[in-house]
Amino acid sequence: MQPLPQDMLEALDGPIAAAMRWSGAIARQLRRFNIALDSKTSGNAATDALTLTDLVAQELLVAALRDCGEVFRQCRIEAEESSGDLAAFNASGALTIALDPIDGTQRYRDRIGNGYSVLLHLRDATDVLYSLAFLPEIPPAGPGLRVHADTVHYGPDQTRHPAGKVLAALPGVAPQTRTPTSNVYVGGFQYREAERAHAVTQAGLRGVLLAEMPGSIFSLLATGEFVGMLVHSPNVYDFPIVLHLARALGGNAVWVHNNMPVHFRDTWVDSRANMIRLPGIVACAVDRTTLQTLINVAHDWSPQRYED
Numbered sequence: 001m002q003p004l005p006q007d008m009l010e011a012l013d014g015p016i017a018a019a020m021r022w023s024g025a026i027a028r029q030l031r032r033f034n035i036a037l038d039s040k041t042s043g044n045a046a047t048d049a050l051t052l053t054d055l056v057a058q059e060l061l062v063a064a065l066r067d068c069g070e071v072f073r074q075c076r077i078e079a080e081e082s083s084g085d086l087a088a089f090n091a092s093g094a095l096t097i098a099l100d101p102i103d104g105t106q107r108y109r110d111r112i113g114n115g116y117s118v119l120l121h122l123r124d125a126t127d128v129l130y131s132l133a134f135l136p137e138i139p140p141a142g143p144g145l146r147v148h149a150d151t152v153h154y155g156p157d158q159t160r161h162p163a164g165k166v167l168a169a170l171p172g173v174a175p176q177t178r179t180p181t182s183n184v185y186v187g188g189f190q191y192r193e194a195e196r197a198h199a200v201t202q203a204g205l206r207g208v209l210l211a212e213m214p215g216s217i218f219s220l221l222a223t224g225e226f227v228g229m230l231v232h233s234p235n236v237y238d239f240p241i242v243l244h245l246a247r248a249l250g251g252n253a254v255w256v257h258n259n260m261p262v263h264f265r266d267t268w269v270d271s272r273a274n275m276i277r278l279p280g281i282v283a284c285a286v287d288r289t290t291l292q293t294l295i296n297v298a299h300d301w302s303p304q305r306y307e308d
Helices: 006-030 052-067 105-109 163-169 190-202 217-223 239-248 288-298
Strands: 076-079 096-103 117-123 128-134 144-148 151-155 183-187 206-208 228-232 252-255 268-270 275-277 281-285
Touching (some): 006 052, 006 117, 006 128, 006 144, 006 163, 052 076, 052 096, 052 117, 096 105, 117 239, 128 239, 144 163, 144 217, 144 239, 151 163, 151 217, 151 239, 183 190, 183 217, 190 206, 190 288, 217 239, 228 239, 228 288, 239 252, 239 281, 252 288, 281 288
Parallel strands (some): 076 096, 183 206, 183 228
Antiparallel strands (some): 096 117, 144 151, 228 281, 252 281, 268 275
16 A cells, blocks of 8 residues: 655645535535435435535535645546536546545435535545545534544544644544444445345344434444445445445455455446446455455345346
8 A cells, every 4th residue: 555645644634634624514504404406317316315515515625625736636536526626636647536525415415314424535546545534413523534544533523623633633443442233234236225234134244224324334334333334336435435444444345246355446437326436246344254244145146236
């Protein structure tokens, strides 16, 4: 895994962390209003959800990255929405910045729970190098998540102090500090999700659907309330942070059909949802036993996301 340039790391822990925090604050305030937009038509309600907040938060984050100078403008950028000066970045850069301005948009829009988040990560073709998330409404104090150099920092924000310094000072999360359960998020299987979650449960774990999730997968993995994810064609904006968390905690993410570790050389454009995805079914877990169970359950399931 290649080290990040020092000026890039300082920017991520400085002005970019601040902009992420600001985007979370904007999201928390705008949620009180009718901000729903109609745009995507994949047929999946969670995938198709879009709000004004998604566009505003992404505009802010893209501008913050652009204004930090060449350190980020030489990177590729993959952003879930279309807003912001995306043309300012290098389409053939060796490193990729990915943004999900509001992860969990459907539940955010419909005011269901507090599990939405603002996400950013940086990766190369094989590894996620830096991940950052703010979870504005999860107690206590809208926690932040930072993963870098195989170290996971997670805990409450302190808004009177610089965002990056707060995150870096949080205690590290280690496998032995977690109290893992058998909960695994199951998603992306279109109209067969309940059936797929049941199969995971029958294998000795507990398959959990999005509607049953008690919060954000990122905080749930960091605290040990969830141990993994089984997902069909995950997108490249949020899933890589799950992968990063799993690897930092001693686990991995693999394709179930060949047991190969997930990389980012092979992606496809889902024109129905207007997003970039990884192909096939991916199992991800913070421990190798859970990972193997998920592989065994799903190895012969269809790799096609859309069967029609």
